[in-house]
Amino acid sequence: MKLLPAALLSACCVTGAAHAQEYLPILQYHHVDASTPRSTSVSPEEFKQHMDYLKEAGYQVLDLATALQSIRSDQPLPDKAVAITFDDAYLNIYENGFPILKEHGFPFTVFINTGPIERGHRSFLTWSQMEEMQKSGGVFANHTVSHPYMLRLEEGETVDQWEQRIQQEVSDVESLLSSKLGSTPKMIAYPYGESNEVVRNLIRDQDMVGFGQQSGVVSKDSDFANLPRFPAAGPYAELSSLKVKLRAKPMPLNAIENGGDFANEQPVKMTLTLKEGRYRKYDLNCYVAGQGKASLNWVDDNVVVVEAERAFPVGRGRINCTMPDQSGRHYYWFSNVWIRTASEQRYVTD
Known part of the structure; x- marks a missing residue:
């Protein structure tokens, strides 16, 4: 994992920080453009507003890989620590996002799918642009070669062949990052956010971090093979909304x-066990995508069963849970995603 020099790490984690925190919110972007699909885009004006707010409100924007290593080794982060990430290697990140990040001096990570880069697709970054971005805090990580649905079999493919293909999708990007940019942070963002235990074990075996x-x-x-991030684009x-996150x-x-990674024709449910402590647990609320509030059944003081009212449609569905802390200024946050498959999609569900 690529590390910052000790002096720089010390500066980034102490300067302006009156307290320390043991956790990290991570922002996720895709396009920085007003003409790309709204669901995965922020306009340059919106992105500047976000970055201006981080600066003005005293947030400490950290290098992602370094911050994660600190968390895993029990090293505190500065108060108001945050990290910035992008998925996909879109050219508009360089054209519209990078100048703003550079102006603010913010480090950032871009998870790249190398297929279109290697083909010279005009809407994607070039290796020379990435080298330029590296000099101003940019880090580039793995988003596979072809951005596939990682859990789907191709026509006529066996499970063993699927596993070999997925390993190749990951290893080819790692090799390119090392040869083209000099290093790899050993991090991967799963395309569409989809993974299963086979894929996560592959990532663990390679000493990588997954998102x-x-x-x-x-x-x-x-x-650390399936870390969360907060989407900061589109809706x-x-x-x-950003301030709450x-x-x-x-x-x-x-x-x-949670019953595993996959949903079926039954409503999903999950059982959450809270740590011992003083919480506003009866202010816990959970929301099911497309359905509204989930039902909550407290089994005892620390155990709650969260259940959707209806089955999810085919695709990805989620339940988000939040609970105010004692101060009322922060929310505890947890989200779980399930995949409901259709037979023609040929998902590996074991």
Whole structure:
């Protein structure tokens, strides 16, 4: 994992920080453009508003890989620590986002799919642009070669062949990052946020860190093969929404039982076990995508069963849970994503 020099790390983690925190909210962007699909885009004006707010409000924007290593080794982060990420290697990140990041002196990570880069696609970054961005805090990480649905079999493919293909999708990018840019942070963002235990074990075996697309805050208790991030584009681009996420804390959980990665024709449910402590647990609220509030059944003082009213449609569905802390200024946050498959999609569900 690429590390900052000790003096720089010390500066980034102490300067302007009156307190320390043991968790990290991570922002996720894709396009920085007003003409690209709204669901995955922020306009340059919105992105500047976000970055201006981080600066003005005293947030400490950290290098992602270094911050994660600090969390795993019990080293405190500065108060108001945050990291910035982008998925996909879109040219508009360089054209519209990078000048703003550079002006503010913010480090950032871009998860790149190398297929279109190697083909010279005009809407994607070039290696020379990435080298330029590296000099101003840019780090480039793995988003596979072809951005596939990683859990789907190709026509006529066996499970063994699928596993070999996925390993190749990951290893080819790692090799290119090392040869073209000099190093790899050994991090991957799963395309569409989809992974299963086979894929996560592959990532663990390679000593990599993996990211999904569920929302939440990273702490030492997180699964470092499937870390959460907060989307900050499209319907989540409003500054008021961003402020709530930046103040979020990790839900204090001892255990999660969610029935696995896949949903079926039955409504999903999960059992959450809170750590011992004083919480406003009866202010816990959970929301099911497309359905509204989930039902909550408290089994005892620390165990709650969260259940959707209806089955998810085919695709990805989620439940987001939040609970105010004692001060009322922050929310504990947890999200879980399930995949409901269709037979023609040929998902590997074991």
